Every structure is written in C-alpha cells, then in structure tokens.
Amino acid sequence: xxxxxxxxxxxxxxxxxxxxxxxxxxxxxxxxxxxxxxxxxxxxxxxxxxxxxxxxxxxxxxxxxxxxxxxxxxxxxxxxxxxxxxxxxxxxxxxxxxxxxxxxxxxxxxxxxxxxxxxxxxxxxxxxxxxxxxxxxxxxxxxxxxxxxxxxxxxxxxxxxxxxxxxxxxxxxxxxxxxxxxxxxxxxxxxxxxxxxxxxxxxxxxxxxxxxxxxxxxxxxxxxxxxxxxxxxxxxxxxxxxxxxxxxxxxxxxxxxxxxxxxxxxxxxxxxxxxxxxxxxxxxxxxxxxxxxxxxxxxxxxxxxxxxxxxxxxxxxxxxxxxxxxxxxxxxxxxxxxxxxxxxxxxxxxxxxxxxxxxxxxxxxxxxxxxxxxxxxxxxxxxxxxxxxxxxxxxxxxxxxxxxxxxxxxxxxxxxxxxxxxxxxxxxxxxxxxxxxxxxxxxxxxxxxx
Numbered sequence: 460x461x462x463x464x465x466x467x468x469x470x471x472x473x474x475x476x477x478x479x480x481x482x483x484x485x486x487x488x489x490x491x492x493x494x495x496x497x498x499x500x501x502x503x504x505x506x507x508x509x510x511x512x513x514x515x516x517x518x519x520x521x522x523x524x525x526x527x528x529x530x531x532x533x534x535x536x537x538x539x540x541x542x543x544x545x546x547x548x549x550x551x552x553x554x555x556x557x558x559x560x561x562x563x564x565x566x567x568x569x570x571x572x573x574x575x576x577x578x579x580x581x582x583x584x585x586x587x588x589x590x591x592x593x594x595x596x597x598x599x600x601x602x603x604x605x606x607x608x609x610x611x612x613x614x615x616x617x618x619x620x621x622x623x624x625x626x627x628x629x630x631x632x633x634x635x636x637x638x639x640x641x642x643x644x645x646x647x648x649x650x651x652x653x654x655x656x657x658x659x660x661x662x663x664x665x666x667x668x669x670x671x672x673x674x675x676x677x678x679x680x681x682x683x684x685x686x687x688x689x690x691x692x693x694x695x696x697x698x699x700x701x702x703x704x705x706x707x708x709x710x711x712x713x714x715x716x717x718x719x720x721x722x723x724x725x726x727x728x729x730x731x732x733x734x735x736x737x738x739x740x741x742x743x744x745x746x747x748x749x750x751x752x753x754x755x756x757x758x759x760x761x762x763x764x765x766x767x768x769x770x771x772x773x774x775x776x777x778x779x780x781x782x783x784x785x786x787x788x789x790x791x792x793x794x795x796x797x798x799x800x801x802x803x804x805x806x807x808x809x810x811x812x813x814x815x816x817x818x819x820x821x822x823x824x825x826x827x828x829x830x831x832x833x834x835x836x837x838x839x840x841x842x843x844x845x846x847x848x849x850x851x852x853x854x855x856x857x858x859x860x861x862x863x864x865x866x867x868x869x870x871x872x873x874x875x876x877x878x879x880x881x882x883x884x885x886x887x888x889x890x891x892x893x894x895x896x897x898x899x900x901x902x903x904x905x906x907x908x909x
Contacts, residue, residue: 468492468584469510473503473517473529474545483516486573492584500524504532512540513587514580519546519553527553530562539590541583545569652702653690656880657775662687663844664771664815665764671811674763682764685739689768691726692719692740704781717744717752739764743772748802758805766805770796770812773803789816829880832872837862839883847871 470492472483480496487494495510497503500523506512515533519526530542544566546553555566564586565579665686669679693701696719700712708716720741727737742756742765749757776782777792787795793813800806830839837860845854845868853871854864860883872879 468513468588469495470514470516470580470584471495471497471503471506471510471512473497473500473515473521473526475499475518475521479518486577487580500526500529503529507533507537507540512537513591514541514543514583516543516545516580519544527562534562539587539594541587543567543579543583545571652698653693657779658687658690659844659846661689661768661771661775664775665767667815668767668771668808668811669764671815672763672767672807678764681735682739682767684733685736685743685764686768686771688723688727688736689740689743689772690719692721692723695719695722695726704784705776706781706783720744721753735764738762739768741765743768745769746803747800747805751803761805766808770804770808774812830883832869832879832881835860835865835868835881835883836885837865838886841881841883845879845881847875 468491470487472480472487472494473496474480474483475498477498480498484494484496492513495506495512497506500517500521503515503517504524507515515530517526517529521529524532526544526546530544533540533542542563542565544563545568546566547569564583567576567579662683666679666683669682674682693716696715700708700715701719705713705716720743724737724741727733727740730737739762742754742762745751745754745756745761745765747758747761747766749755751761773782773796774792777787777795778789780786785791793809793816796804796809796812800809839860841854841858841860845858847853858864860868868879868881
C-alpha cells in the first residue's frame, strides 16, 4: 500500500454563514478524511497554506474574497486540489463560467441534496488521490530512471574498464605466444637435420588452406603456428632416426618417428595458451578412415587443423622427396594423394589444395635455390615468402620487387646476423616458366574429391 493510499485526506469547507458550516460539519463527519472549516476566503487561504488540502468546498457569494476568486487562487497555487462551488440560483451563470474557465471542477446548487453532495465529495477526493498517486509514481519513475542512468553509466564504465583489461591481457598473451613460438621455432631450427624452410613453407600452405576453407581468423593463425612447429617433437628423438627420409627408415624407426607429435604435446603442455596448437600437432597423423595414430579418430572427429596439416605436410613431403624416392611434380602429387582420399585425407581439404594449385596458381616445387643478393633487381618476383630474423613474413610470395624493395633487402642483409635467403624469379624465367605445366593441369582436372 502506498503512502498516498494510507495518508488521510483533508476537506476544507468555506462559507461566511456559521449555520451552513455547522450543517456541512454534521453532514461530512467521516473517519476517512479530516475536515477543516473557514468562514471567509482569507481564512481559507491561511488554512491552505498551513495544511495539505485535497478538496475545497466553498460558497460562491462571500464578502471579501468570493468563491470564484478563492477558487482561482486555489487553482493557481494548488492545481491538484479538487474544487467544488456551492451556489444559489442567482449565481448560476457565474458558477458555469468558472467551470468553463477551469477554475472549479464541479458546482452544486443550494439547497443541496445530502447524498449527492457526499457522493460529489467522495468522487472528488478519489480523483485527487489518483492525481497524487500518479504524481508520486511519476516522481518515483523519474528517480528510478535517474538511478538507472547512473547504474548504466557505472556499468558502462566497468565494461569499458574490463574491456581495456581484457584487451591488455589478450595483447600480453599474444605477445607471450609470439615470444614462445619464436623460442620454440629457434630451438627446432638449431638442429641441422630439421629444415626451417620446410616448416615455413608448410606453415604458409596450411594457412592458405585454412583461408580457402573460410575458417576464422584465430583458427587460421593457430593452424599456421601448428604447422610451423609440426616437427618440434623430433628434437626428442635420436638424430639418426630422422636424419634420413621417411621411406628409408626401418619399421622400428618409423614407429619411433610417428611418435614425435606425442613428444611435442608433452613439450608444449606447460604453455596452456598453446593448447589448440598442441592438439593440432598431436593429431596430425590421424587418418580420415580412422586407422591413424595416436587416437584413431576418423573423419570430422579429427580437428580441422590436424586434417589441414596432414594434407599440407604430405604434399610438401612428396615434393621434397621425404616420402618417396621419385621426384614428383605438383600434378603427380595430387594424383597420388587422390588415391588416398577418404582413407588418409579429408575431401574438403584436398579440394581446397586443388583449388589453390589450379586457380590461384600456387605451386611448391621445393627445388629452387636462393637468389644471390647481388642479382636481385626490379621486376623480379618472389617465389617464396621472405622472413625476418624473428620469423615474421616481410614480403609474401608473388611480390614483385621494385628499386625501393631491392634497397631494403640489401639493408636487411647488412643488419642481419644470418644470411638473407631470397627466392625470386627473374622476368625472363617467368616468361619461360609456367607455375604449372599443361600436363599438371590435366591431372588436376581429373581430381574430383567429391
């Protein structure tokens, strides 16, 4: 129950005739409201100033301030106070005019009917109560809105503060991840039997496959990092095991070699922020049909990153004669991998590789040697991406050198502790060398992963 509903209401009766005031006092004795009496307009104004009056019942004709003038002041000073005029027949026109001007709410002609007057007062008090309650609710709503705005502002400030904190945390994690990746990559590349170039090229191809499959930015980045560290576990094996190509290994050596993802997972276990990278490396030898290692996962139960890494790794493995003695061209490799579709390889990933080779003119021969810096000149095109000492890509494959970029490469070479390896084709080589031969294209056209 609201304070407005519980508070007693007040009725003020105004008349210069004492007997009428006494009659009204007898008639309006009611415990539900308080009754005040005034014998003039002036006294009524005093009572109004000192009391919260909800309804004024006044005679029209009084000496000094008459009923119409009193009601005009009440309307101006106490607009929600209900106003009723008692008028004789001779004052009827004045009462009607006051009603029309909005100075009084109702009028009743003398002599009045007691029941009608009591009903009129009861209705007037109810209207005043509703107006007061509405005003209170409006004030409460305004206060609630003000508090809500303050809460929203505080919440927004907290959200902004938390967002800034998260942004800083993510930036720190990204920096820590980058630093961790560089340390691990450097550690891996210190072993002369582990090819840094293979890791970089594998990472680039895996990244392009992930992009072709329209994966999210974070997934693409994670897959690229996993491919770059895919051979991290080899550092835990004896050199003589992985110093020779896979096809030359004995059965026990092959079994030990295929355990390197497990070693990588153990090495990466303390780096919790690299858990997704570790999972991709760990499952890279799963087979689409379910016969792989270590968990015998099959089809889409294999993480998409591991499926991509498997295709990219074997594509590069065939081109660099790691998996077989035969020197194969891209078309031959895809034909060979096609035979293992849905057995070793995911159809969607193999289709993405086909599109990269056929339509984006991406070919990885793995046989090109670095171009001497003194032979670099404008117009040459990079065949492989160029990395700086922190293993970040400086220029992408396909970049056409300008005089400015050649000068920058010479400057990088002077500042670098290690030799700068640039793989580029000259305009003359490009004019005579196709990314793919027509025979390759014919072989690719025969590849249908569906």
